[in-house]
Amino acid sequence: MGKTILVVEDDPLNMKLIRDVLTHRGDTVLNAGNGRKGVDLAIEKNPDLILMDIQLPVMDGVEATRLIKTDPSTRHIPVVALTGYAMDEDEKRMREAGCDGYLSKPFKLKKLFQVIDAFLATDPIDVA
Ligand code: MN
Helix, strand or coil, rough: CCCEEEEEEHHHHHHHHHHHHHHCCCEEEECCCCHHHHHHHHHHHHCCCCEECCCCCCCEEEEEEHHHHHHHCCCCCCEEEECCCCCCCHHHHHHHHHHCCCEECCCCCHCCCCCCCCCCCCCCCCCC
């Protein structure tokens, strides 16, 4: 069952890679190229999961995550930070902003799927 995943990423190649593999899996991918648009799309589309780059134009991933996690309409959405290699300070700032997990770039596709599935597996079961 496909999910809606919002990817907030300003690097076109990385965005294309993530969009291609998730679309191939059957997910619907929404793309925002800056943090402000990411927050707006989160509110408007209520995605199942957000993958959030940190270094972004207009508004960075830390501030965007903070806004998403303080808005009652979006705070339930898991946010997974896309962190650069060995950027401990970024991870700390993202954790303080409320992010739910991390994925270090560059990542293997298997790892991407593992992280996504781990956060999407907590869906409530539909009861008739
Ligand atoms: Mn970036």
